[in-house]
Every structure is written in C-alpha cells, then in structure tokens.
Amino acid sequence: MAKNIVNNERNVRYKINPIFIDRWSPRSMTGESIDDETLMSIFEAARWAPSSYNNQPWRFLYAKKNSSIWNTFFNLLLEGNKVWAKNAAVLVVIISRKNFEHNEKPVITHQFDAGAAWENLALEASTRGIVTHGMQGFDYEKAREQLRIPSTFDIMAMIAMAIKGPPENLPPKLQEKEYPNDRKELSEIIIEGLFRNKV
Numbered sequence: 001m002a003k004n005i006v007n008n009e010r011n012v013r014y015k016i017n018p019i020f021i022d023r024w025s026p027r028s029m030t031g032e033s034i035d036d037e038t039l040m041s042i043f044e045a046a047r048w049a050p051s052s053y054n055n056q057p058w059r060f061l062y063a064k065k066n067s068s069i070w071n072t073f074f075n076l077l078l079e080g081n082k083v084w085a086k087n088a089a090v091l092v093v094i095i096s097r098k099n100f101e102h103n104e105k106p107v108i109t110h111q112f113d114a115g116a117a118w119e120n121l122a123l124e125a126s127t128r129g130i131v132t133h134g135m136q137g138f139d140y141e142k143a144r145e146q147l148r149i150p151s152t153f154d155i156m157a158m159i160a161m162a163i164k165g166p167p168e169n170l171p172p173k174l175q176e177k178e179y180p181n182d183r184k185e186l187s188e189i190i191i192e193g194l195f196r197n198k199v
Contacts, residue, residue, distance in 0.1 A: 011182055023126040024180040025133040028169045029087035029162035033065065038128055039090065042161070045124030051113035057097040058117040061147055064090050072146055076158070078137040084170055085135075088160035093143055094118055095153040114156050121159070131164045 010021045043060060051057060063073040065088065073091040074082065085091065096114035100107055107113075122132045135158045143155055167178040 010180055013186060019123055019127060021180075023122055024131075026131045026164050026178060027084040027133060027174055028165040028167050028178055029084065029089070029131065029160065030165040030169070031065065031087040032089060032163045034089040034130060034161065034163070038130065039064075039161075042121055042125045042128070042130065046117040046121040049113065049117035049120045051116070052107060052109045053100065053102075055097075055100055055107060055110075055113070056117075057107055057110040058114040059095045059097070059153065060121075061093045061095065061149075062090055073158075076138040076143050076146070077135070078139070081135055081137045081160075084174060085133075085160040087165065087169065088162045090159075090161040092159040092161060093147060093149075094156040094159065095149055096156055097153050099152060111154065111156065118157070118159070125161060129163070131162055133160045134158070135160065 012021055046058065046060065047056075049056075049058070061073075063069040070091070073093065074086070076093075077085055094114055094117075096110045098107060098110055099105060118134065122134070125132045138158050140155050143149065143158075149155060167175045170178060
C-alpha cells in the first residue's frame with residue numbers, strides 16, 4: 001500500500017521525521033478489509049510503547065467489519081460518527097487498567113501510558129497506508145456494559161481503522177474537513193521554567 005504523504009500540506013518549523021506529519025485522521029474510508037497480518041503488526045507496535053514500571057496498562061478491544069461483534073461496536077458510536085465510520089475496516093476501543101497488577105496500587109500515569117500505545121498504533125498504521133481516526137464520540141457507559149469492561153479499567157477512546165477513501169465518499173460538510181490540520185506554534189505549547197499562562 002502507498003504511504004499517505006501529507007507533509008507538503010503541513011507547516012513544519014523544524015526538521016523532523018516525516019512519520020509524524022504523514023499521520024493524520026481522515027474520515028473517508030473504503031470499507032475494504034485489512035488483512036490479519038497487517039492488523040496484528042499494527043497492534044504489535046502498540047505493544048512496545050513505554051509505560052510506568054513496564055506495567056503496560058492498555059488493552060485494545062476490536063471488531064472487524066462483517067464480524068458477529070461489529071454491530072455491537074458500531075452501535076456505540078454517536079450518529080455523527082456513524083455516518084463515516086460505517087466504512088471502517090476495524091473498530092477499536094482502548095481501555096486502561098487503573099492499578100498496577102503486581103500490587104493493585106493506583107497508576108497515576110496509566111492514561112498517559114495508554115496514550116503512548118495509541119500513538120505507536122497510529123504511527124505504525126500510517127507507515128502501512130492505513131488511516132486511524134480516534135474518537136470520543138461514543139457511549140462510554142454502554143461500552144462498559146456491552147463489552148463487559150470491568151470497573152478496574154478506564155475507557156479511553158475508540159478508533160476507526162481503514163484504508164483511506166476519496167473525499168467524495170463523505171457528505172459535503174465532511175468533505176470540507178477532509179484535510180490534514182496544522183498545529184499550534186511551539187511558542188504556545190512549550191514553557192522554559194515556571195508555568196505562565198499564554199492564553
């Protein structure tokens with residue numbers, strides 16, 4: 001599969017590896033399946049994320065399109081996300097264990113660690129020509145109940161994973177948003193020394 005090169009559309013101030021700017025979150029998807037070897041390689045990248053005490057609190061629940069569990073995952077989505085996520089190849093729910101496994105003490109960084117795993121997943125997918133779109137637009141309570149997620153885990157987000165489709169696959173209003181976003185300037189997000197409000 002061809003890589004999804006978008007770096008010429010993004011404003012990079014300092015030289016960085018293109019892997020970071022090639023990744024973005026399209027909504028247009030083809031509905032084609034992703035083969036198991038590719039899918040497991042994407043999850044493998046997530047497995048190697050750093051975590052506090054090597055605790056690895058993240059878990060990925062997933063459903064492939066046309067599987068018996070697909071509708072359970074799909075119907076968790078809010079209507080606005082269903083419009084385009086219906087063409088995803090895989091839907092994923094990321095959850096994170098709140099306590100260490102070895103002593104059951106709270107892990108202050110468990111969400112931070114799960115976010116690192118998600119980033120690994122997204123970057124690996126992007127290098128393989130697979131798009132990923134993270135979402136908070138779904139029913140968290142319903143997800144806990146229907147996916148049997150225990151209270152020892154926080155529910156983080158959902159991901160739609162797919163082969164990218166043309167913008168024309170989307171309704172007109174979403175077509176207008178189908179481009180890579182820019183980012184805040186470094187001066188807005190970094191502070192040398194003590195905190196000071198930049199807003």
